Amino acid sequence: MPKARRRSAHRSERFEEMALPEELLVALEEQGLVRAFEIQEAILPDALAGRDVLARAETGSGKTLAFALALTARFRGRRAHRRRPLGVVLVPTRELAVQVVDTLHPFARAVGIRAQLVSGGMNIDKQAEALARGVEIIVATPGRLLDLAERGDLMLDRVESTVIDEADHMADLGFLPDVATILQAVPMGTQKMLFSATLDGKVEEIVDRFLVDPVSHETAPVAAAVRTMHHHVLAIAPSAKREITARLAARRGRTLLFTRTQLGAERVAQELVEVGVAAAALHGAKQQGLRTNVLAGFRQGAFPVLVATDVAARGLHIDDVTMVVHVDPAEDVKEYVHRSGRTARAGAEGTVVTLALPHQTGATRRIVDEAAAEVAWDEAPDADVDVIAALGGRRPSGEPVDDPAATKYKGAPRKLDLSRADGANARRAAERRLNEELRAGWDEGDATATPRRGAGRGRGRPARGSGGSTRRAGHGPRRRGKGTR
Incomplete structure (x- = not known):
């Protein structure tokens, strides 16, 4: 060149x-x-x-x-x-x-x-x-x-x-x-x-x-070291991830959450709606009109939380996003920089929080070091630790709210088929809670006992290695392909 x-x-x-x-x-x-x-x-x-x-x-x-x-x-x-x-x-x-x-x-x-x-x-x-x-x-x-x-x-x-x-x-x-x-x-x-x-x-x-x-x-090095951006990594237990995510999302202010997969974005948004946090998902599998509608609502402040894949990580400017949460940690430094850059824009203050499971802490440390970010590391074995409150986290109401994705907002396309939305619904919520109860029952069982062949499957519990609690805590598959955007 x-x-x-x-x-x-x-x-x-x-x-x-x-x-x-x-x-x-x-x-x-x-x-x-x-x-x-x-x-x-x-x-x-x-x-x-x-x-x-x-x-x-x-x-x-x-x-x-x-x-x-x-x-x-x-x-x-x-x-x-x-x-x-x-x-x-x-x-x-x-x-x-x-x-x-x-x-x-x-x-x-x-x-x-x-x-x-x-x-x-x-x-x-x-x-x-x-x-x-x-x-x-x-x-x-x-x-x-x-x-x-x-x-x-x-x-x-x-x-x-x-x-x-x-x-x-x-x-x-x-x-x-x-x-x-x-x-x-x-x-x-x-x-x-x-x-x-x-x-x-x-x-x-x-x-x-x-x-x-x-x-x-x-005008700046390729790094996330923006003066007005404050970085935190929370080393969390898998069992606490859902509750910590909900408390951070329930904070005052506009919050953008990033997940690794489309399925993860939909699931997190549905979980938040069910516990009283108005949130909508944005990802590449959504009909274009629905994506435009969700962005219009979030920009207007109609709801405070957007859960997105990396389709929202590049270039999008949304005023007054005061916190970005990496629900699933970024996989490389460029992804971390671009996701984090949705907050602290144009000199405004902003906070970036990464939730790192035990197997993700090493890679997360390497990425934030490459991004030249000054990071505060904290242990968060549960959602009641002081650092969650210090970051503005609050316990959500626990009462379901209307799904924001099912509302048409000003600036959305005139012909918008909301019937094609994949928002939260009672059947999916019930299925998910049943699965979590079954997985929790398996986790709390005698870890030293040798299960009979096929016993877990016979009672509806997942067999070992079949995508149990670790997969659930990670909010979706470990890897992301191009199609997840």
Whole structure:
């Protein structure tokens, strides 16, 4: 990879001191945004000048606003031809695409241009119709963009600026071949900008092939050592995991819980609803409309707890998330950094808690050390230890609440089939409690006794090695494949 020029960031300055159109300054002021964050001040001069940019900054540092301002300032007052946008933003997930479009819209309106979401899981014909009318900026997932291009509904020969957001995550998900195909269709020599919290070797091929003399900006090391983020690891007993999770979720404030699997996310959300904590699950197996609905409700504060797989770990910005709980510990340092980065965003205070079972403590210690996080370690054999209360944990009411996923929220799709939701219900709760009683009975039995062959199965108890209490305490299978997102 050619060595990119590096420019050091200066002290943060006011947006009004930058070369931004008056319309954008008014839109920024209306949102209460007056002074640029470090990454915005660093990259905006180069982005506005049409330079190729590589930008690395901690999550929540304001990357999305930076390229949104650059694109809308550049295309101010322009009109795109039918099916031929001027700017393309590539993102890895539908949720991030929605968020980027939401960020773009007020600035696009201010300068008289249009931004369009182009994402899978939504009606492709309606997206094609919008492109046929002409839009200046599209925010797209790679697969859907290629689908529209193959249909002849989208052409990239007039693109002047291309943004690749979360470039390392694109690589992790195997999207780089699609990204390369898209960039091959974009005129060479036009502006390319890559943004990510981490930029590693997997992105080098894209940089080598498509960027010209890029300027590199780094505002923070790749670590979770954000000044306003407080890290805790609780070494817990398997039998206490469910109760500790419930008490942390019942705290005051907006809380985001991460699990390893889709099944784990649904199960934890259902358990919380049953004990009186309004929580909903978000994962890749949900119908897109339901995912959008759940995110809309959580953003609006309609319910305080979101339980998610790593589909929510990258790029999503939700205001006022004051605690992230790794119900299942992260499997590597990048996953830990991105999950944790959903809190303590833009200088706000935030707390990160990891629940580590005995067999997970060694790997967890290695990961937080690699993340350069200053961590407080505590033993939590049960939910009554002082550290749970110190973290704001409270005993939930124990009375079931309405499932938040079964409510339609403002901003959700108009046609939303809530009947397809897989929320909590009495039958599943009864089955789960029966299974837990049977497993608990097995755990409390004489561990030294040799059971008769098949005895446990005959009475409905799991045989040894068949996924008993250790599997339950871990909230789902140990390993996670790509399909769990």
